[in-house]
Amino acid sequence: MQPTLNPEPATGHDLVLADKWSIKLYRYNRGDIVLLRSPEDPNMMLIKRLLALEGDWVTIPGSLELAKIPKGHCWVEGDNPEFSADSRSRFGPVPIALIEGRVRYILWPPSRVGRVASHVPAGRLLVKNDDALTDSSHFGAF
Secondary structure, X not given: OOOOOOOOHHHOOOEEEEEOHHHHXXXXXXXXXXXXXXOOOOOOEEEEEEEEEOOOEEEOOOOOOEEEOOOOEEEEEOOOHHHOOOHHHHHXXXXXXXXXEEEEEEEEOHHHOEEOOOXXXXXXXXXXXXXXXXXXXXXXXX
């Protein structure tokens, strides 16, 4: 999740606080950083940004393709696209049930203590599930 987490790997790793109750209560949003089980290895935990929820449309980087997120799934991405195994590069939509927590705070190192910002990177989420996909102006960016 560099550069959001561990911006300087030579100085060590960020220790974060993950809120597991938010997930159980369905309180998560596009742009949140989440803790999830790897779709490839259930023993491995990943930290990724939650980009899209079921019914949303996302652009596929490097192509003109769009992906609609199926029911019960979400789209997760790391903040460093060149070095991230995520929905965009490897997994595609992942089951939302794999999400185990929402990363809320950086606890260590002391110089980085604070709340973790939630945001959706510009140009990645094309249409939210509550938007109508009938207007061709949504495709003007291509």
